[in-house]
Amino acid sequence: MGNMMRSVSARDKVNRNNHDSSLKGSEEDMVVVLQDYPSSEISEPIHRMGEKLKLIAQEAYWWRVRSTQATEESFIPNSHVAKVYHGWLFEGVDRQKAEALLSLPGNRVGSFMVRESSRERGLYSLSVKHWIVKHYRIYRLENSWYYISPRLTFQCLEDMINHYSDFADGLCCALTSPCLSGNTPPSEAISGAPPVVMRRNFDWKKVDRQQLDSTDNCSDSMLSYGVRNSIAAYLSFSESQNAAQKKEANRKKKCKSVYALPESGHLVIEEEMLRLKTVVG
Incomplete structure (x- = not known):
């Protein structure tokens, strides 16, 4: 097996860390909404699926969160959100939810996420949007190196993402951007867009x-x-x-x-x- 170490630039590559613990806690906690809350059948949703929120506090079943575009805080059930690290590592998102999130508007071909198993820590899968959403199991060797194809092993998940961002190398396509990174919250779209003024035609x-x-x-x-x-x-x-x-x-x-x-x-x-x-x- 060929071990592959790639040099990364500060401009377009993520920072390398060799341990799982360094993947988390190195940045402000973010969560992504997995389903509208509350349900549209009950009332107008406060948070919609795909929206990213800042996690303020974890209080048992209810998590205190704040929109990235506002200062108001609110509570949401922890079953309706998933933690996100580095923009692409999603914690506890199953296959079905991954497909739903990657199918949202704003994600293009090559949008991806690495998702950690909700049943067993340290088990990861890569989900990539192509014509359909494709899933790849990420395996881990005894020396803690990772691989999708046995011919290519990587010391950490960042190295793996960096490599497959440059080359498809057996995947359905090269990775382009993390899931939901191109989405614009509705509030930002409304406030940032110039007002449209309709005028009648004149001679x-x-x-x-x-x-x-x-x-x-x-x-x-x-x-x-x-x-x-x-x-x-x-x-x-x-x-x-x-x-x-x-x-x-x-x-x-x-x-x-x-x-x-x-x-x-x-x-x-x-x-x-x-x-x-x-x-x-």
């Missing part, structure tokens, strides 16, 4: 030029200052073109009313020529 021919040229009351105008300037410049250019076209049309009209006679070299008015032809005829 550009009826736009008041004084409104376009004026810089007063920009917020009350149906056009922003920059758009008004652009339209004013366009109208000015159009008017210049129209004036030039009218001038050219008048010149051509005058030219059509006279003829140059090569044999005499004199200009004869068209109306006079017609009169002479009538007399001669």
Whole structure:
């Protein structure tokens, strides 16, 4: 078996730790909601499946949590949440819940999680979103090294994740991002999005030029200052073109009313020529 040790960069690789204990407790405790609470059949859910929360305190059956986007604290049953470490190590998430979480919007092909067995500590599985969610058992040697394929062993789970983030190497695809890392909480999406203002269509021919040229009351105008300037410049250019076209049309009209006679070299008015032809005829 080939033992594989990969160098990692501080920019895009997770920090290495050689012991299971260092995987946990090195960062603020986070939990992910496994199912809506309370159920939508009872009332409007306070926390929805896939939402990440900060764990404040564990109090028997009820855990005190706080949203990552707010300061208010609330309580949620511990059966409705699972602890998450390093963004990708989920504690006590079974196969069915893993598939449900990875199927949430925001997860792309290659989104993954490493989940620890709820029945026996130290047993892990890798779940990866592809066309369907694929699951891989992570085995552990007597020397505590890990592997999915016997030909590749890793000293720690971080090394394994780093390697399969670069190469599929027998998996359904390379790992791209931890599960739920691309999800935006509803509260953030609402507060961060600019307001949408619906305006009725209007006739550009009826736009008041004084409104376009004026810089007063920009917020009350149906056009922003920059758009008004652009339209004013366009109208000015159009008017210049129209004036030039009218001038050219008048010149051509005058030219059509006279003829140059090569044999005499004199200009004869068209109306006079017609009169002479009538007399001669």
